[in-house]
Amino acid sequence: MSSDKMNIWILVNHRQGTVEKETYGLAAEAQRLLTMSKQNSEEYCSDGKITAVALGAGLDAELKQLGAYGINSVVYAEGQELARYNGELFAEVLLKLYEKYKPACILMDHNTETSDLAPRLASLMNTSIVTRVIDFTISINREIAATRPVSSGYLFEKFKLERTSCPVITLLPNVLNETEAAENRNIEIINEKIDPGTFNLKTKVTEIMEAAPEDLEIDEAEIVISGGRGVGKEESLDIITRLAKSLKGSVGGTRPIIDWQLLPFERQIGQTGKVISPRLLFACGISGANEYTTGMEKSRLVVAINTDPGARIFKFADLSVIGDVHEVLPRVIEKIEERGIWNL
Amino acid sequence: MKIVVCVKQVPDMESKFVVVDNKKIDEAQIAFKMNDFDEFAVEAALQIKEKMGGEVIIVSAGPERVVKDIRQAFAMGADWGIHIKDPEIDAGDSTVIASAIHKAIEKIGDADLVLTGVMSEDNQFTLTGVMLSHLMDIPHGTNIVKLEVADEKSITVNRELEGGLNEVIEMSLPAVLSIQSGLNQPRYPTLPGIMKAKKKRLDVMTAADLGLSEVGAAGSKTEFIKMFVPVSEHKAEIIEGDAKTAAAALVNKLKNEAKVI
Incomplete structure (x- = not known):
């Protein structure tokens, strides 16, 4: 472990220039994890922090608002190539950022994109991954355990994650509760310039096709x-x-x-x-x-x-x-x- | 084209799930079947074979019972297969399973395309396909809703994204694709298909045969702790009467009591 400082990363979920509410839910979960680890082991994590990591373009104003959700700093990789999700590219960029900052764990909300991104990243990092988590805990010796539904939710399974590396965890959106914004605190935004040209990508996106605009998405409908x-x-x-x-x-x-x-x-x-x-x-x-x-x-x-x-x-x-x-x-x-x- | 399809046998979700010793399900009460998503992958492979020629090879890991569903894929039209049969591999996590499948694919040699279901119905990790492509160091696409093989060198696929978007991507072959359900209509095996399936070649391989040293807990990055049944409570109000009376009462409740419409 490069540092005993518990630095929890959450991946910013954003769409069309707006941070999605799952991000705030992730911040609340990260906060819970920090509090828990603090209770379990004073000297380890008294100075734990939450870092939001964002890949995208034109997000500066939105990212500044994250201070209101208990996030201490933002690592922001900005670039037009990152404006839209690209699994291969995002995983490579996140690997670079991980290698530089060595966070304790990386949390994402589980969705179509992260179900692609999280395993890519975990493979590149050669670390443990648990997807579709509904609950996770940290024990006195800093062991992370995660619970997830299996067999269509008839059963739950609990796993322990490898301690020596930075685990990647995706959380089911229904456990990410909406969080009230507190007073906005000053938040440090660290800009990272990463040239996508340095990666030798194996796939090429040729087109993005829109769904019919009159159909409201079911997870947004009242x-x-x-x-x-x-x-x-x-x-x-x-x-x-x-x-x-x-x-x-x-x-x-x-x-x-x-x-x-x-x-x-x-x-x-x-x-x-x-x-x-x-x-x-x-x-x-x-x-x-x-x-x-x-x-x-x-x-x-x-x-x-x-x-x-x-x-x-x-x-x-x-x-x-x-x-x-x-x-x-x-x-x-x-x-x-x-x-x-x-x-x- | 040499197409490998990774198939997993899963419990039928309609089965009765009883947990034994907080560790496993009571298999005596479970009907097993081929993972739905893998059925779409088998069908996709068969359609490519029909168009381009070649062979479809099934790889599946698990105990003796999985032979039933490997034969099911044979009956649909797959040519032969490898049954990875080793309790030490089954005891491992996704990393171990992906490594074992990787070794099996190496044994097969010169695969042009590897298809998996996007996830298994029981565990729903969405991991194996991605991990496999990483081990093989070849291109990969998840959530594939459409695929077109132009030639033996490259493939064009549609991937499902958030917000109802589809992404069209091109990649060179060999590649790994994780297939989403609904991509096609998986065929039913024909009677001659079922008869032929019994005679098709099925190689059984252990970790040792595959040259896989790190199995079980040693090769895993996660450690299974326990399995348990969640609890849920809910009460319902039944609206009585014939369709007309019930419909009127329902609209009234929604409008005036719950005030949701």
Whole structure:
């Protein structure tokens, strides 16, 4: 260990020039880890710190705000080539930064990009990695242990991580709680110039394709209408879209719906898809396999509609209707439109 | 083209999971199957073979029971395979598994393309494919939702990104790709396929056969501590009545009680 100072790195998640809220959740987790290690071993970590590491362009103003979340400093690799995610390049840049600063561990929120980046980085660093973590602890001898769900969340597994190196950990977004900003403190921003030309990249990005702009992402939507096997194939799914339209919500599905190619991947709710926490979620014709419920159990209000009174989904629902989606939903839509809800 | 597909056998997620000694699941209650994501990878490999010619080789690690799903891949059309069968390898973490698969691929020799599922349904680490490409020092793409092999030298793929974006990337071969589900429609084995599968070549290899010295805890960077069942509690209100009555009551509750619409 190059230094006994516990320096925890969190990777800044940003999109279109804005820092995403998961970053603040990571800062809170890092803070928790520091407090825990302090309690366990005074002399080790009395001067522990949290460093945010950012790769991107045009982020200066946003990064200055991070002081309000208990982050002590920012290491910022800026460059137009880094403006958009590139797994190979990002991993190489992070390796360089790691070698220079030798942090104690690197935390990321688990998403499509970090599920690519984290293992790349851990391989380059030749270090331990645990992905999709829901809880981690640090013991008196500075051992890190991480807990993660397996087998669609039916089970949890706990792992100890190799102590001699800097572990890479990705945390599931549903455990990253939103953090209130405190008064902004002065934060040191260290600019790192790294020339991407020095890396011999093996892949070449030729094009970025946009998804349809009218479709709101399900993990950002306040209201989500989701359908499962019980809705049926092909046109049957139209009823879900119609309800989403009348409630100004977004459409999601369970894994079978995605595998039947009725909806694109990014609309999959569940352990292997998106984890969502909308204010209102309709679960229509969904039995409630763990795969799905792990992705929605943080939703504020859940309405379940299913013909089977014994369906597991009802354990997760606040309001339940036992009935056929195709009989109930048209009447729900009718009622909503009749009430002229948007004019009340 | 010589295409290697890494296949993992996983518990069917509909099985009953009972934990024994805080360490493992009771396999007597589990139905095992091929990892869904790997099925898409097998299908992708078969489609490339149909277009370009060549062979599809399956590599899978695990105890005797995994033979069933290697044969399943054979029945779909894969040509032959390697069964990495060594409890010391199974006792290791992703690093050990990736190293063992790497050695097996070296034994096969001259692979043009290596496909894995993007993750396993049970552990969902999303690690093996990336680690493998690092060990092999060849290009890699994760979350592949589309792939086109133009010739035997290079490949163009679409990767899934955050925010509903797709990234189109080009890489030279050999390469490793981690396949996302929904990329294709995996075929069902035909009866002649199933018959032929029984006779296809399956080499069994241990760590010693592969020349892998660091296995089990020695080769691992993480140490498994325990496995346990999480607890969850929730109560529900059932809205009674026929579809029309229930629909009206539901909209009323959402609007006037929960005030969410």
